[in-house]
Amino acid sequence: MERGRAELWLIDSGMQRCAWAGDDPAMIAYHDNEWGTPVHDDRVLFEFLILEGAQAGLSWSTILHRRDGYRRAYRDFGPVKVAKFGARDVARLLADDGIIRNRAKVAWSIANAKAFLAVQREFGSFDAYLWKYVDGKPLVHRLRPDESPPAKTELSDALSKDLRNRGFGFVGSTICYAFLQAVGVVDDHAANCFRAIAPRSRAKRAVSKR
Numbered sequence: 001m002e003r004g005r006a007e008l009w010l011i012d013s014g015m016q017r018c019a020w021a022g023d024d025p026a027m028i029a030y031h032d033n034e035w036g037t038p039v040h041d042d043r044v045l046f047e048f049l050i051l052e053g054a055q056a057g058l059s060w061s062t063i064l065h066r067r068d069g070y071r072r073a074y075r076d077f078g079p080v081k082v083a084k085f086g087a088r089d090v091a092r093l094l095a096d097d098g099i100i101r102n103r104a105k106v107a108w109s110i111a112n113a114k115a116f117l118a119v120q121r122e123f124g125s126f127d128a129y130l131w132k133y134v135d136g137k138p139l140v141h142r143l144r145p146d147e148s149p150p151a152k153t154e155l156s157d158a159l160s161k162d163l164r165n166r167g168f169g170f171v172g173s174t175i176c177y178a179f180l181q182a183v184g185v186v187d188d189h190a191a192n193c194f195r196a197i198a199p200r201s202r203a204k205r206a207v208s209k210r
Contacts, residue, residue, distance in 0.1 A: 069098020
């Protein structure tokens with residue numbers, strides 16, 4: 001996620017949002033429906049892990065506008081399928097203009113799928129592994145309109161270190177914090193954003209272990 005001041009964007013409807021949503025319909029839809037909403041579906045967690053890694057050095061809007069391309073290229077982000085990608089798949093991905101064609105990011109996405117499966121085997125699900133860091137409860141921060149969210153925290157530092165030890169790549173602390181925000185482990189909506197005032201349901205989504 002592009003880090004900017006946590007001010008609010010006032011659109012024609014009068015709905016107040018975190019400033020980073022801007023006026024891009026795709027970014028607004030992502031802000032309103034996903035960002036900061038707890039995710040407990042392993043397929044979706046894997047999707048965001050890959051997308052956040054792909055974002056490194058780029059804006060989130062760049063990735064978001066390629067999300068459908070990523071879903072096609074990565075077989076709807078099934079970690080078992082991605083873990084089996086071989087040389088032909090790497091060549092296919094590097095030729096696909098619907099995604100970011102970066103050789104290192106492509107290689108690590110496959111390695112991360114294998115590491116993801118290892119975590120599932122150890123903990124029963126990636127969901128169980130991830131949410132243990134916060135005892136199953138989202139960390140809610142209500143930022144002032146003039147306050148910037150952090151780029152990383154002790155939590156993202158700890159997650160990054162452990163993921164690296166488990167063989168994951170493109171999981172630096174800043175990427176991990178963006179991932180934690182994306183999947184609702186951390187809720188950083190500004191205090192007077194409508195999502196903070198009337199948050200979406202925190203009911204668990206169906207868990208998909210594979």
